[in-house]
Structure formats: structure tokens, C-alpha cells
Amino acid sequence: MNYLMHLMVYFEIFAIVALSLNLMLGYGGLLQIAHAGYYGIGAYSATLLWVHFGFGFIPGLILAGVCAGFLSLLVSLPARRFKGDYFVMVSIAVQALIYAVLYNWTSVTNGPFGISGIPKPEVLGVEFSSTGAVTLLYGFIALIFIGVISLLKTSPFGRALQAIRDDELAAKSVGIPVNKLKMQVFAIASALVGCAGGLYAAYVSYIDPTSFNLNESILMLSMVVIGGVGNIRGPLLGAFILITLPEALRFVALPDAIAANIRLLIYGVLLIILMLVRPQGLAGNYRYQ
Amino acid sequence: MVVNNDANLLTKTQTAKSVIKKSGFSKLVVENIALSFGGKQVLKNVGLELLPGQVGLLTGENGSGKTTLLNVLSGFLKPEAGQAHLIKEGKTIDILKEESDGLPLLGIARLWQDIRLFHTMTALENVLTAAPSIGINPFRAIFQPIKVRQQEKILIKKALNWLDIMGMKERSGSSGDKLSLGQAKRVAIARLLQTGAEVLLLDEPLAGLDQAASLQLVNDLGILAQETGKALLIVEHNQHSIIPIADYKYELVNGVINTTELRNRDDVA
Structure with missing residues (x-):
């Protein structure tokens, strides 16, 4: 049971991750490969705020989101005209940079040894120490984020992003401020994933740079693409599958020597x-074929 | 009646003021535009003028620079020399200094030759993308959802109205990629109208249409210009279809415009 709840917590965290990435990929049409980087920035800023500066759980979490969102602005300002392939290149570079900083800035991040002893989530004086309690708390937070994302998705903001994804030139020609909207969605998605990073850090109570490398970014992308872009249920389904599938494969009886490789x-x-079979993703909108 | 209701609702949400702007421009003036590509001078000394309600026919051979001129006027290309101003409500807007995504809301919008509807959206959603809306600000979308929704209702009404004027109200729920070419063009024109722009630049609106559809569209464009006071600059090969509604014929030859006034336009046809 504890094991299932543990998976549930991961699903809740990655639901936020996948949905925020979907904002960029499914609505803005921006192929973001540095999402785990911003997730890491969120995790590390929240951790430092909690451990060294004595911030409370919620204020630390919010500031972690602000840090990740702010960093995205630093990236998107010089790359203001970023488009298609160039944006992909820039985001790979950013991913490499963030990982390198987390790994090498030992005085702050403790490098490859990571930071341990991160306090458990505590809201209004209540400590959420058991896995069950964290499941409930994170479920509640994830629901709030899903609500915010659906508001954005159904708003004129979401529609304008969809227009940019469909046809950038046409979007400009009807007066949609394309560059500004791209920066905004980038910042919002980064802030959301930064909060998710904070949630992760508080749950596992130990972080090191390997949780925030390129492989993680690709896993996040896979969640969105497999589940289906452009709606809410797609990324949720994708996150669910990619979290449970490797776990399910654990239960397939395989000889120990080759088990890991066979699973992969x-x-x-x-x-x-x-x-x-389904290039638009499992729950992607049919229209996007 | 409908218009009055709109106005009432709008004063409530005051932020939507720009939506009710009446066609307030007084003149489009383009002078001495020059532009060359790789040493070839495409536009040498191009000038034209349009007043509210007027229709200009921009014609010329393939490669004579018609679309280039449209790209200049819609902010997608910057010329080497020349001026282009939109005079409205006593203010002069320097078109050449503006960004392409700012011009539609300042008063100039264009129709693409290849239409470019947003193919994952319905006709109505396509038109709605063009509305200046407070909900395009993500923070207002999150923190003032009710206000945004109120404005949205007005914008939907307005969009349906434009679709109705273009004869596409019945297809408002159809997906952008399910419309025929002629229907898509009409939706795209409704989308331009929704921006509130007073000068519409139309790049070959008749291309690919059969005789009957062409006639109908030309007729509708003529009525549109007359009744809304929008000025239209229409690029068209098939000049005889447009001449019946045109006030001026601008012919691009070797980078220079020859202007012909078509005052008695009905007689010319």
C-alpha cells in the first residue's frame, strides 16, 4: 500500500511537470528540452530556502517557482527571436548548463553528493511526514495547478498560443504579440515545473544533480508526446503510463542477470x-493528426 | 438593437474600449517606397493613397512586386526608403516603424494569398483569435476569469456578426481544415475584420475561385467597403473582376506605379 502511495506521489508531481511542459509544447509549439533543468532549479532553490534560510514550506515552494520562471526570462530575452530548431538547440544548451552548474558549484549545491536532510512538507503547523499524508497534500496542490492550467488553456491566452502553434505568421498578421506570448508561456511553464521540483525535493528529502539531467527532460517530453499534446488528459495519461510501466515490468518474472536490460x-x-499506431499520442486530440 | 446591447456591456467592462472604435481613419498615404532584393530593384518609387470606403486594385505581372509592397505595408518587410502613414483620429501612425504584430490593432491588416487559417480551430475560434482581448494577458486570465468571460461573450457576438456579414455564420463551428477554399477565404476576411483594422490588404482573394464565387466575393467586398468605410487594397491578376468595385487601379511596372482613376467605375465595367 505504501508502495502504491509512493507511486501516487510521483504521479502527482509528474502530472504538474507534464502539464506545464504541455503548455509549451502543446499550446506554444515550443519544443523544450531543458524542462528537467528548470525542475532542478526549482528543487535546489526550494531546498536552499528551506535548509539554509528557514523558509516555510509554501513560501519556499512559491519562491522556487519564481526562481525558475525568472531564469526562463534570462534565457528567453537574448533568444527573443527563438524559433523551431534554434529554440531546441538553445534549450539543449540550457539543460547542459544547468546540470553543469548543479554538479560543479559545490559550495552551494554540494555537487555530486547532493543535499540531504530536506525537511518534510509542513503547512499551517501540520507536518506531512507519512507517505499517505503527502499523497493527499500533493494531490490537492496538483489539483490547484490543473485548475490554473485549464483556466489558461480555455482563455484567450490559450487560444492565442494555439494560433501561434498552428501558424506563427498568421498569428502575427491578426495582431497576436507572438514573441511576448512565447516568453510568457515559457516563464509560466518554468515556474510551474519549478514548484514541482520543490515538491519532489520535499518528498524524497535528498536531491542530487542526476535527477535533473537530459534523460529526465526526455522522460518528461515522452510523457507529453505519448499521452498526447494539446489537452489536459493526454499529459496526465502519459505521466501515469511512464511512471507505472517500469514498475509493472518489475513484476514480470525474468532471470536476474538480464532483467534490467530486458525491461529497457x-x-x-x-x-x-x-x-x-497512435502518432498523435494515446489521448491526443484527433484533430491534430 | 444588437449594437446598442454591445455598447452597454462594453461600458461595463470598460477595458474593451478599443473594440467599439468606429472606423476612424482618414487616410492611408504611401510615398516613394523603394526596396531591392540582391541588387534587383523591385520597388523604385512607389506611392499610393486610399481614403475610407475606397477600393484600390493593385495589379501587375508576376514578380512585379505586388506582394512585396503588401509585405511592406503589413510590417513584414522594411523598405530601403520611403514613407507610409496611416492618418487617423488626428494622429499619424508611421507604418514602417511598427512591428508586423502591432499593425492590425493600429489599423492595417492583411489577407494572405494562401489564407493561413488556424487549422486546428473552428471558424469562430479563428475569428476570435483576432480580437484584442484582455484575457490574452495570462495573469488576468487566471485572476479575473469572470471579467475575461464577460468580454469573451461580447467578442463572440462580434465575431458571429462578422461571419454573418461574410456569409459564413452557418459554418462558424466547422474546423478550419474542413472548409472549402472559398469559405476559408471568407472566414479569413472575417478574421481580418475582427482585428478592427480599417485598411485591409487582400493578397489575391479571388485566386482559385470559380466564376460565380469570384463574382459573389467581389460583390460582397464592394458592399463591405461602402457600408463599413473600410479601405481595401486588393492585389489581383484578374483585374477585370475587381474593376467594377475599384476606385483606383495601381499598376506596378518596373518598380513604379501607374495610377488610373476609375471614378465612373460602373461604366468602366
């Missing part, structure tokens, strides 16, 4: 089949 193989084959 099954996982890879499933992904390929999925992409062949």
Missing part, C-alpha cells in the same frame, strides 16, 4: 509501437 527493451519496443 520491452519499454523501448512499446514506445515504438505506440508511436506507429
